[in-house]
Amino acid sequence: MKIGIFFGGPSREREISFAGGRTVYDNLDKSLFEAIPIFVDSRGNFILLDWHYIYKGTIRDFYPPVSALPPSTLPVQVYLESLGELTQAEQDRIIAEVGRRVEPHELRELVDFAFLALHGPGGEDGAIQGLLEWYGIPYSGSGILPSAFGINKVAQKKLLKALNRPTPNFRVLSVEEWDAADPAATLQYLVRELGLPLVFKAPRQGSSIGVSILREADVAKFLDAVERSLFRKTVVGAEWQKLTERDKLQWVQQLVDIRDGIGLPVEVSTLAPLASSTLDATAQPSEKQIVAHPEELLRVLDATLQTTEAVRLTNVDGEAQVLLESFVQGREFSCIVVEDPTGKPLALPPTEIVKGEEMFDYRSKYLPGLSRKITPIDLPEADIQRIREACEEMFETFGFQVYARLDGFISSEAPVTDSEATATDSGNFIFLNDPNTTSGMLPASFFFHQAAEIGLNPSQFLTFLIRTSLAARRRGGMQPVRLAGLLKQLDTAVASRQQQERTRTKVAVVMGGYSSERHISVESGRNIYEKLSSSVKYEPVPVFLTGNSQEFRLYVLPINVMLKDNADDIREKIELAEAGHPTHPILTRIRHEAEAITSAYAGQPTEQPRRVSFSELAEEVSEVFIALHGRPGEDGALQRELEQYGLPYNGSGAESSSITINKFETNRKLREAGLRVAEHRMATRLEWTADSEGFYQSLEAQFPYPFIAKPADDGCSSAVKKIKNRAELAAFSRLIFRDQEELMPADATVLQLGFKEEFPQKEAFLVETLIARDGAAHFLEVTGGLLTHWGPNGELEIEVFEASEALATGEVLSLEEKFLAGEGQNITPARYAPDPAERQRISEEVKAELRRVAEVLDIQGYARIDAFVRVRQQGAVEVLIIEVNSLPGMTPATCIFHQTALAGYTPYDFIDQILEFGKQRADKLELNA
Structure with a gap:
């Protein structure tokens, strides 16, 4: 069966769609399906993509191609829309460099089924679903009406109110109302009606794009939050003039980011001069122009703000409304609901998103290690069952089909709502919001993460969704005879595949570790696992390495543990298993309810992690793929262990690895061989402890500021910093030589460490001249x-x-x-x-x-x-x-x-x-x- 994977698209979530489409492309069962990559560009063109572009890290890495880009000195990649208006012939020339244009009427001949990995407007709103219905092409997920409803947060809120379902109180602010409003009075009204904190949402966006939280009645912050949801930005001339050229570049880079910024093209409106320097929403725009390219935007801002007090930038595809909600203080969860073989909704185990005060934003959702995802949410079985029932009810109420992801909160406090909220047996209140008819499809997303808890690996889960979608389209009246034939063909192929005996080479994929690179190692290992598991040659065995440099501990992982969010979650599951922690009763219950699914699609046993010795591993597998980074893995120690047991492995041998792990030793050998490297030296804790002032002066005498400081034996950009002054050097030294695990907040601030950025403890670090x-x-x-x-x-x-x-x-x-x-x-x-x-x-x-x-x-x-x-x-x-x-990173995006x-x-x-x-x-x- 030819499966057209539709990915990319015009929305702000196009990069996650692109990455998700690649995941689907790689994980489709090769014995059942032929994957056809249909890339959708930001103008809505369908492109049969040449396969090698699927493995680019981002859309901008290949599209538009370099040949189509205007000359620019800025280190900023752009999307197609930044090229301005293009004729059909110009678009065709661009498309021809990466594949071939596919007209909608050609899709019927090209694919048997459309797997939709598109997100947001143009993907989840019923538009693509309607086009596919028109041409009689079955597709994945919900149909036109539930898709259109699923993307409209305002319509959802109104229906929930009408049905008397508990949901936070809300107000909707249109752009016209906002432009005519007094911001201070509007804020006062909203605080009175909804309380603080206030939650701001862009009504038709996903991935937490356009979302912010206002915790205090601050008018300036209120203005920023509304602008974020409308994808606007007001630039004040006096503030712009204070920025250096570097600052302006970074400002533009952030502004044009389609996830965190407002994106391009923008309408640039000159605001009429005001009596005071404080701008408000009543400032009336005068002259307007459309700007598409970041370099042009810099020129326009520099020129306009010489004579004008301020300008307003508005994305041409921004929002027309802002949804404002009362804040819910509670535990956040996400639950995938699927249709079982009888068409009834089945909620998978809900996952809790564990975080602090920070918002679960785009970065926290998709970068491993920044948030904790615990499945199932740590609650009594009865409460979890109530969450599942609420999710199944919403799935049916909104008319969703095949699958959906439903998010919500459970709180000990009754939500601020006009509806009656019913408490669970333990006194908690549940309410749901922001359903998604298409979930993110990265390897460890909720989508695959929860399916793994019933024993389905990504390949099996995708087969199940394709079959369920075909059945849903047939129930909806789409070509019942043809789709019955496709269903029979697929059922026969799945059944025969289960009976096939295939002899495959067993490969242990070793991932994890205990360094600051452990989360990336898990991403690499999972990617290797997925590439091998869909092959006919290899049978991958996921193995997690933990312990320390004196003792490596190896654990064979079942699929549900391998697909935990990150290395820390996996290690926690291992520790619980070793402590004799029983399987959560809700998982036993859900696995029983899902037996009709797992038995049909060869689900794997959801066992506990199993510890193995190196000798036992050598009995189980024929080869090893080391997906570790830094120490252990790249230092030769693991290689020596594997050699003792005759296990072939990837990468360099033990001796070479022990040199390349050490950046100082690597540089020394390369310099001796006549290769160019930066001037470098090791800076030790011993020197620093004995005389910190002398230590700093010695480094400053040898390396003029700015220079680079970094660990000598870690990778993944861990603690690599450009040191510009004595304060930063001292902060770096104190952090890397610290005795306790926790970071010192003052030093972390000096080095501008990012949220949850890890900083290793070392006995020495490497100092290098800055290569310029x-x-x-x-x-x-x-x-x-x-x-x-x-x-x-x-x-x-x-x-x-x-x-x-x-x-x-x-x-x-x-x-x-x-x-x-x-x-x-x-x-x-x-x-x-x-x-x-x-x-x-x-x-x-x-x-x-x-x-x-x-x-x-x-x-x-x-x-x-x-x-x-x-x-x-x-x-x-x-x-x-x-x-x-x-052992370079092998994540899907590398x-x-x-x-x-x-x-x-x-x-x-x-x-x-x-x-x-x-x-x-x-x-x-x-x-x-």
Whole structure:
């Protein structure tokens, strides 16, 4: 069956849709389905996407292609809408570089079924559902009416009130009312009616976009919150003039972000001069113009704010209303509801989102480790069952089909509502809000996370949803004879697949660890697991490593534990199992209710984690894929253990790994070999403790500010900081040499550490000169991957891929930019020069240097090498090596997959090559022994 995966789209959630579409593409059962990637661009064009673009980190990495971009000096990637008005012919030329345009009437011939991974307006609002209905193409999820209703938060609130269901009191503020209002009086009215805190929402957005919380009756903060939900921004001339060029660039980068900012294009309205410098919503706009590109926006603001007191920026696709709600103080949860084989709703175990005062925003939802997701929510069974019943009731009331994600709160306080709220047996109150007819589909999202609790892996869950959707469309009257045939065909294929006996190579995928890189390791491990599990060659076995440097503890994970949100959640489940903690009775109940689903789709046993020794692991598996980062994993210790038991593994050998883990030792060896590296030295705790003032002065004498400070043996941008003054150096030293685990708040503030940013404790750190342009004509940061093969005579051959150009929005590349889907800006291949021939010449020189690095360090298997490249005026190329990763990140969004795709390897092909190399190396070693 040909499954068209629709992803991307025009909404502000397009990056999560793109990442979710890739997850579906990778996890569809290859023995049942053929995946057809249908990328939807921000103008609504359907594009049959060339497969290698699916593995880009973000949409902007490939679309619009570099050839279509106007000249710009800004390090900011843009979406198609920033190119301004385009003719059909211009759009066709752009589309032809990444695939081919598909007209709507062609879809019927191209796909048997449409899997909708689209979000927000244009994806969840009934529009695409209506088009597919018109052409008679069955699709996933809810139909037209429930989709249109599911995206409209205001309509939902009104229906809940009409049905006397408990929901927080609310008011709706239209843009016309707001523009004519007195902000102070409006705030006073809303506080009187709804109380504080106040919750502001954009009524037709998801992923917490356009949401904010006002905790005090502050008019300025009130203005900001309303503007955030309307996707507006008022810029005051006096404040703009105070900004440096760097500040302005960062301001524009944040503003044009479609998730946290208001996005582009914007209408720029000049506000009439005011008597005071305090702007309010009654300021009337005069001249207006539409600006689409960030560079043009900077020019317009600089020019306009020379003579005008302020301007208002309004996104052309912003909201026309703001939904304001009373705040609920309670525990937040999310619950996936699916239709069982009889068409009745079945609520999966609800997940609690554990956080502090912070909002569960876009970043917290999608970056592992920033929030805790506990399944099931820690409540008595009766309360959880009441939550499930409430979710199933809302699913039926709103007419949802196939599946939906319902969010809500449980509180010990009755919500501020006009409706009667009924308490549970334990005195808690439940109410629901913001249902989603399409859930996020990242590997560890609620969508797959909760399905795993009934024993379905992502591949099996997707098969179930496709079958359930076909049945729903048939019940709705869509081509009953044709869809009956498709259902029979699918049922037969699923049944025969269960009876097939396949002999597959068992591969232990080791993930986790105990360093600051543990969450990214779990993301990498899960990605490897999913790529291997949908293959016909390998049977992956997820293994979690914990413990310490003296003792590695290995645990084989069942699917429901592997798909916990992050490494800490997995470790907690292991600890509970070892303490004899019984399975929550609600899980036993739900698994029983779901037996008709799991038996049909070969659900796996939901067991407890099982501890194994290295010798036991060697009995169970034939190979190991190490998905760990930093220590342990990249330091050679685990490799030595595996060698003792004859287990082939990926990546470099123990000796090479023990060198590349140490950035100082790596730099020393590369410098001795004549390669360029930054000047560097180790700064030890011993020196600092003995004489902190002398320690600081010694570093300052050798390294003029600014310089780079970072741990010598951690990766993933962990604690990499640009140190600009003595205060930052002292704060960095105190944090990295601290005795307690907790961070010191004052020092964390000095270094501007992000929310929940981890900072390791070390006995020493590495100091390096800041690598700068140094007068070069062109200067860029790159990251290049490589893969090794055995030649015909047993010699080692090194294949170096085209490097990616990394664009950092801050002072150094952040964790999010490297690994969070839709966050980083990576251009592959790197833009060394505008002229194609010159670009290729420079690229070959860079690749030659990276190959030399691999040879000097005896890198085997694969690796990622980070470097800066200077291109001098006369064309001379200088490559300055930053660091080497012998086990690079393998998350779905990492740029190594962009590079391998250019070389013709799918992610599975690349992983297969890595495993084959390790197996052949082990065979060679055994022969030599």
